Amino acid sequence: MRPRLPSHAFIRTAAVAALAAFAAPSPLSAANPVRETPASMVAALHTAFGEHHARAVHTKGVMFEGTFTPDKGAAALTREPIFAGGERPILARFSLFAGLPDLPDNDVAASPAGLGIKIKAADGDDFDIEANQHKDFITATFDEFAVFLRALPASGPEAAHPNPAETFLAAHPHAAEFLASRTYPASFAQATYFGINAVKFTNAKGRSVFVRYQFIPRAGEHYLSPDERKAAGGSYLHDEIARRISEGPVTFDWYAQVAGPGDKVDDPSVAWPDSRRLVPLGTFTLVHAPADPETAQRTLLFLPGQPHPGVEPADPMLVLRNGAYPISFRERQ
Numbered sequence: 001m002r003p004r005l006p007s008h009a010f011i012r013t014a015a016v017a018a019l020a021a022f023a024a025p026s027p028l029s030a031a032n033p034v035r036e037t038p039a040s041m042v043a044a045l046h047t048a049f050g051e052h053h054a055r056a057v058h059t060k061g062v063m064f065e066g067t068f069t070p071d072k073g074a075a076a077l078t079r080e081p082i083f084a085g086g087e088r089p090i091l092a093r094f095s096l097f098a099g100l101p102d103l104p105d106n107d108v109a110a111s112p113a114g115l116g117i118k119i120k121a122a123d124g125d126d127f128d129i130e131a132n133q134h135k136d137f138i139t140a141t142f143d144e145f146a147v148f149l150r151a152l153p154a155s156g157p158e159a160a161h162p163n164p165a166e167t168f169l170a171a172h173p174h175a176a177e178f179l180a181s182r183t184y185p186a187s188f189a190q191a192t193y194f195g196i197n198a199v200k201f202t203n204a205k206g207r208s209v210f211v212r213y214q215f216i217p218r219a220g221e222h223y224l225s226p227d228e229r230k231a232a233g234g235s236y237l238h239d240e241i242a243r244r245i246s247e248g249p250v251t252f253d254w255y256a257q258v259a260g261p262g263d264k265v266d267d268p269s270v271a272w273p274d275s276r277r278l279v280p281l282g283t284f285t286l287v288h289a290p291a292d293p294e295t296a297q298r299t300l301l302f303l304p305g306q307p308h309p310g311v312e313p314a315d316p317m318l319v320l321r322n323g324a325y326p327i328s329f330r331e332r333q
């Protein structure tokens, strides 16, 4: 079987995106001052998790192939062509959070689990989405997240209290709440995943709305109690999803949560109210593992902040993330 390598067009798109992220003026705003760069963020992830010649974060994961079926109503929000056509092939990757290749699935650092989806577009302009289990981000900004990551190595069991991570969490109550509220799914297929960083959608009439993505599992949500997690075993998520897919497809419904008055687009640490309108965008159906999973994982690059017709990143964090992913991708080739 021929290995699946990214096309030249795909590599070019990735390089252009990475360069654009460096060349573009920093999207500074009062709420989101940015001193970190995509490269310094990848370095901060290595400071926290080590350098393993693998993904800087969300390192352990599993891939599947399947299809995306757009919802007819999506075109009311965005003119992006993937919503106007028929079914498209997709690649999806479920992952544990931390940047550790051998992390046990039931480790506390496995949450929030991630879901990445690449919709293979007919015109080569692939549509990439990255989501995780949390409705909001641990910090409001890139810079604060970097401070936390750099505090972790000096905060091990032997460090004096308060250690640097404890000092950070005392000063950032949202981050402490975030860590305390992490959940652990019974299955990768039984968690809701959130896009977190806001995106601007523009429809064919030029009307724009800000949205955040949600991916809701058809199998329903099911989370483990702390005791169940400890007893679950170090490969319970990977074993379960392989078994589940061998018995039938795994399906998620993709929704756009539409911002209401006062909802911030540049502060991912604040979830928008649950009462906000959810507009169906389509359905993802995962059916089987790739023929060559190792090559598929290595050659997979997600660009979650890539602009498309009718879709632009609205949160500055998403623009900077778009520059970080190709750096980690290059390092792990």
Ligand code: HEM
Residues within 6 Å of the ligand: 041, 042, 045, 054, 055, 056, 057, 058, 061, 093, 094, 095, 113, 114, 115, 116, 130, 131, 132, 137, 141, 142, 145, 194, 195, 196, 197, 300, 301, 302, 317, 321, 324, 325, 328, 329, 332
């Ligand atoms: C400051 C914020 C963030 C930074 C610097 C960051 C950086 C990264 C990097 C460098 C990777 C590895 C990429 C690779 O080697 O292919 C990654 C993977 C990932 N990130 Fe982020 N990320 C951030 C926030 C987020 C958020 C908010 C989400 C979810 C909404 C997210 C979801 C993911 C997922 C699902 C993966 C795994 C990708 C895969 O399966 O290949 N990240 N991130």
